[in-house]
Amino acid sequence: MTPWTYPKRDAACSDCSRSFQEGEEVYSLLRFHAEQLQRVDACRACFDQRDASNDVVYWRTVHREKKGAMRVDFDVLLAAMESLSQDQREERRDLCYLLALLLVRHRKLRLERVEMRGGQEYLVLRKIRSQNRFVVESRELESQRRKALTGVLAQLLDPTQDGDWDKLLKLPEAEASEPN
Amino acid sequence: MLLCVVRPLPLLLLLALLLVLPSCADAPLADETGQWAERVLENPPPRRDVLDACEWALVQAGFPPGDRDDGRSTVTSGWDILLQPFRNKGRRWQGLLHVESQEDGSMLVKARVLQQRNLTQDDTLDSGAAQWEAMADDMPRARILLQHLLVQLHLDES
Numbered sequence A: 001m002t003p004w005t006y007p008k009r010d011a012a013c014s015d016c017s018r019s020f021q022e023g024e025e026v027y028s029l030l031r032f033h034a035e036q037l038q039r040v041d042a043c044r045a046c047f048d049q050r051d052a053s054n055d056v057v058y059w060r061t062v063h064r065e066k067k068g069a070m071r072v073d074f075d076v077l078l079a080a081m082e083s084l085s086q087d088q089r090e091e092r093r094d095l096c097y098l099l100a101l102l103l104v105r106h107r108k109l110r111l112e113r114v115e116m117r118g119g120q121e122y123l124v125l126r127k128i129r130s131q132n133r134f135v136v137e138s139r140e141l142e143s144q145r146r147k148a149l150t151g152v153l154a155q156l157l158d159p160t161q162d163g164d165w166d167k168l169l170k171l172p173e174a175e176a177s178e179p180n
Numbered sequence B: 001m002l003l004c005v006v007r008p009l010p011l012l013l014l015l016a017l018l019l020v021l022p023s024c025a026d027a028p029l030a031d032e033t034g035q036w037a038e039r040v041l042e043n044p045p046p047r048r049d050v051l052d053a054c055e056w057a058l059v060q061a062g063f064p065p066g067d068r069d070d071g072r073s074t075v076t077s078g079w080d081i082l083l084q085p086f087r088n089k090g091r092r093w094q095g096l097l098h099v100e101s102q103e104d105g106s107m108l109v110k111a112r113v114l115q116q117r118n119l120t121q122d123d124t125l126d127s128g129a130a131q132w133e134a135m136a137d138d139m140p141r142a143r144i145l146l147q148h149l150l151v152q153l154h155l156d157e158s
Helices: A044-048 A074-085 A090-105 A143-157 B008-026 B047-060 B139-154
Strands: A025-033 A036-042 A055-062 A109-117 A120-127 A133-137 B037-041 B067-069 B074-082 B091-101 B107-118 B132-134
Touching: A025 A044, A036 A044, A055 A074, A074 A090, A074 A133, A090 A109, A090 A120, A090 A133, A090 A143, A090 B139, A109 A133, A109 B139, B037 B139, B047 B067, B047 B074, B047 B091, B047 B107, B047 B139, B091 B139, B107 B139
Parallel strands: none
Antiparallel strands: A025 A036, A025 A055, A109 A120, A120 A133, B037 B107, B067 B074, B074 B091, B091 B107, B107 B132
C-alpha cells in the first residue's frame, strides 16, 4: 500500500499567487469544485474571502521553506469523513465509506457493529480512546468507481503525484458505461 | 534385487484424484447451512490474494488464527472464547470466510460466525471442562467480519 502522506504545500497562495513568507500562517482546505475534490492552500486574506459552501475540511499550518513530507494527519481524515457523512450526494457517500475503511484499517476507528436500516447497511464506528461515534453508510462500490475514488485519495495524499486534480469523483458517462 | 511391481489399481486411484482436485477450488462447503453475510466483488483480485485478505480480516476482527483450506477456498478462524462465571453464559465464536467464483467473472465472498455456549455446571471458568452447545449464528458479527474483509480488498490499489 502506498504511504498516505500529504502532498507538499504550494509555496504560493492558490488564489492570489502571492508567495508565502517564512513562518506565515497558511490555510489548507479540501473542497469540491465542479464535482472535483481539490486541495487549496490560501493566505489568510483569501481564506477569509472564500466561498465556504463547498468546503469539506480545512486546517492551519505555518509555512516553512525546508520541511520534509508530513505524515498523515488522521484527525484531518476523520474530520473529512465526519463532514462527508452528513452529505447525501452519491459521490460524497462513496468517498466517505472509503475514508471510513481506511481509518478502520489504520485502527483509528473501531468498527463496533453493522446496523440494518431499511435494508441498507450502516457502519457504527467509534474513535479509538474516545466515545465519539460515527455512522457511515456501507456502499456497494463498482470496481471502476472504487478505483477512481482510491485514485483521488492517493492524489490527495501522495507527494509524488502532486498537481493533477483532473481525476473526477464522478466517472464520465462513457467510462462508467463500459463493461467490466 | 528390488522388484518394483506397479499395480494398476493404485494408479487409477491416483489418476482419478488428480482429475478431481482442480474442481475442488469451487467446491461447496460441507455445511452450507447457517446465516451468511455476502458480498459480490466485481473484477476481483486473484483467489490467492482474496484468501490472504480473508486471513487478515479474521485477525483484524478479533479472531485467533485458524486454518486455511485453499482447496475449498475457505478460511476458518480459531475459537474466540469468552468464559463467564455464571452458568450457560460462557460463549465462544468461530469465524468462517468462503470465496466462490461466479460464471460472470465476479466473486462471491461469504462470512459466517458460529456461536456456542458453555453448558457445564461446574468449573465455568475452566475452558478444559467446558461443554459447548451450538447456538444460532452470530449474524451481527458476521457483518462486521465481512466489512473487515472489504477493508482489506477495497483499499488494495491505493
